[in-house]
Amino acid sequence: MSTAPPRRPSIAGRLASQLLLISVLWALLAGLCVWLVVQEEVDELLDETLQASSQVLGQLLRQQAPMPSEVADGDDLSTHFAWQLVGPDGTLLHRSPLAPVKAWKLPPGFSDWVDDGSDGDDWRVHVRPLPTAAGPGWLMVAQTSAERKEVRTRVGLASAFSALLVGGLCMVWLNRRARRELAPLDQLTVALAQYDPFDSRQRLPEQQRRELVEIRAAVLELGQRLAQRVANERAFSAHAAHALRTPLAGMDAQLAMALREAPPEARGRLQRTREAADRLRRVVTALLTLFRTGMSLRWQRLDLSELLTLLPLPDGLALDVPEQAWVDADPDLLAAALINLLDNAWRHRATRLALRCHTLPDGGAMLELADNGEGVPDWQRVDLNDALERQQYEGRMGLGLMMADLVARAHGGDLRLPAADQGFLVAMRLGPAPD
Template sequence: MKTPTSIRSRLSTSVVLIALVWSVAVTAAVWTVVRHEIDELQDSALDESAQIIFGLLSRHLQRTPLSDEQTTMPAPTHVEHLIWQVVDMNGRSVMRSHDAPERPLLDTRTPGLSNAGDAWRVVTMEIPGAENLVLHVAQDAGERREIGFEAAQYTAQFALGISLICVLWLRWRLKRELIPVAELSDAVRTFDPLDQRAALPAVTRVELEPMHHAITALSGRLIQRIANEKAFSAHAAHALRTPLAGLDAQLAVALRESPAELRPRLLRTRAAANRLQRVVTALLALFRSGSEPVMQSFCMHDLVTHLTFDGLTTTTDGVDCIRADPDLIAAALMNLLDNATRHHADSARITVREENGIIMRVSDNGSGIPPAKRAMLQQAISAQTYSEHTGLGLMLADLVARAHGGTLTLCDEAAGCSIELSLPYGSVDSGHS
């Protein structure tokens, strides 16, 4: 069976993906806008710088005529991020800054902004005068791209950082919001619809109200169905018990008055009727086992004396006077002893000891249970998967033990069969000890 996925992990993954997509989208949008604005700002700064250089060179050229040799403006040695050239009408650079190339940056003399390939962003300005000179002021295009890249990098880092903070916060909020779901699951896991004192806690989220109402309605339908089945079974068992008691009485009379050749058949018939009566009694106890046990003081010896089985000798040992539900205990013992007779036992011992309540052990010398089958039966009893695994006897005995807050255990025995019922709700009757 495929393992179901986690809502929390799916939502967390979605939040992370949304945050990443949002970061990339914001970075792309901001970078596009910033690059456009940075380009405009750099073009404006380049143009302003060109205006200043233009003014200074114009005054210099008015005072100092050009020579035939290339000259550079005097300045300290430094790395120039902005270069300039003065080019004559023949396309020869007659004056330039230190890092400017000797070749003209542009072959054209069109004033304004333009690109010199991928290397330079250039502003061209005409210098008035008879020499027909033009001024090229250029900025390194690689540096401009680096500035745009750094702006995009910082934007992406801040966007991813904010996204990471948002993801962590959303994961924390998601964990907090899923707590009511886990609490409701825990409450449903321990909720017993048959316990009248049990109730699901009120939900703290609107989204959980439909689930709460559905579970409550399902519990109501389950209680009603169980009540109907119990009522039907109880009525049916009561309706059968009276005729069976009459049948047993008539068979007893028939045994006394019948000829010898009919007695074996009548004995088998009476034994079958007695077994049917025990089954009916067990059914009555079975459909009472969902309710609280009726605790009373009684003596095990007296109770066992009335549980007679042909060919089976039953003895009691240990604590005699205890407090428990005598009807449920009698029904459980009756079915366990009946199982012993059907597995060829001729003696059984019922031992009671005090240990966290009381422990009742039923041992017989019958054919026993093979280890593999015993393990299978114990697993079915522990999981309460009685259908197609256990008979009525073990099922009823386990339900009786559970009604007393305990469990049923199939003991490992080399010969025969031993079954222990732990009854934490039971106790030793100190008034008769």
Template structure:
């Protein structure tokens, strides 16, 4: 299941909130600007009409209608934002601006703001002072008024949109920076080994992370204590079993010499089982001594192989003569791996030693081997350290020894028999590192 990203959810929430906020602000701006522009333009009409009426009042008699044609005010051709007409009460035009319609606007004769019958013009009507039978109409096209409102709203909306985008980008940047400590804390937790005595989680960088750090430290302390108890129990149990097993093997050896020939095979099998158990106990003692810390030294591989004590198997050592590592832990791993070879009917086990570019011991036998389909599952379990239900005790112990040395255990796919490589890593990686608990 894909987990939801907190940063993505917050970003989406901020984006949705920003969109709603922007639409609300834009709607409000549109309404306010439209209202204010409309009011401003109306005031412009009223003031223009009052100015024109005041100027014309000085010679209102000259505007008396006669039988002549409608007159237009002489003026050069120009862009006229406002048009005006002077009509009598009957609706005839006495004078008009050059762009004003030459037909009277269908308007009331009373003073005030209104639209003409076609709704094309917004007009302010005013009785001329000194000429009560004449009416001044000052108008502006409705389309031009609407265009002015739209332009004002568009510029305001574009400005608000740019500001909103900048705020959104700044918010995302701040959000990313505020969440950066979570990534750093996650990296510290990923590298945190509760069993490492010289490593602790770094101090919390924010107050919200302090409870999480305290909880992880508490959990790590309990886990480390439990692992230490299991190690101590395993070491004590192995030590307690070692002496009785040695005595049992001695008694079986005496019994085998004195027993009739008919039961000799059974006693031999019992001695083999007791020897196998002794090797497991020895491996446990080596692995769990003093917290499983690494004690590296240089040793001869042939001497180590001779000390393993396998009867009935031919051990052949090849490759490098000397090796750097913990001989006790490596011996414990080899005992378990060679014991697996013996249980799978091997008669010859070859130990190939390499010391560069990394130290490694390859154990190859002529036994019955492992099914190829099972090898990939075993390697996956070893890679993820998912031992339970997938690997036996021998492979698990050998992999733990390899990891203590900074390497890993790998099962190869040979043409015959079984081949396992105990990678010990380069010498720089072989520092005292606690092993994982059982």
């Protein structure tokens, strides 16, 4: 059962997240700093306003004729401002309607006063000397603490919101700028996905960023080393396969003559030796075919029944091939894979193998080879499927399944081993042919 690979965060995603976090923290910190600074400045501004109001009111009281001890409610339009004129002996001479009926007893300058009455208003009071008819008195001008708090809150919220808005705009701009700077990396990724180090005509596009220039140079160097190593291995394998074919053909001829001349009691051993040599010949043929193509596909429309007649089939293995079984594939690569799969079935004591072909919705094909051999235990089949999916061939499977899977992947497909009631079942999926 296949499992989805873990999702790894991208550089752009991580950078965007970091920018978002930094912008939010910066905006919150800036908003807090602005809030604290604005609170202090607003308090100073309100105190200066209160002091200026005290000066203006003092000048008016000096110029005004004797007034009643209290101003009528209709004459006072303010709901957050009050004043008192207190005589030298602390008696209340005049007051505004909102001012308490009890004289404030506060030192000169600014003071905070809490009303002990039922309304319990808090006041910010400014006290200044003012001569009266009875002698030196005191003018006390006050503003409610609620009004001051409301002003501070409005100004602070507006300033903090402005800081947050600036931080958000900076985050959006930085995010777009970062994505624009990472665009060449995405373009290089697309170019690398299409890059074939074995095609000398193909080149990676030049890069303008210094970091990407170094990555491109490293990839080109790695591709050249890989291409050279694969070319050397391919040449060695091709020469080795060619060198083995001639002696194997001679061995087969000598074993055939020995079978005719040998006594009956020795023919069984000679026959098994000839079968082993024949199997080695088929493996060499498959390897030679595979390395001759070099996994470079030459797509053709193939008739499977006709292709199978050209393959070296094991003795004693009967094939059931449907008529008009057509697929799009590379003939040499598909022949190499089928040779190995047929040899696998023969080695596991299969006497009959049925080949079925189905056309897939995407235009590809599914080849199923079912034999009546010994098969494998279910746990081993699961392990083989896992090895095929991960392409971990070494130590977990033989040459036949590995080569068939490589051929299927070269055609844009894969190899799987479904459960079978009897024998062994191989499903080779081939992708659609290019236009």
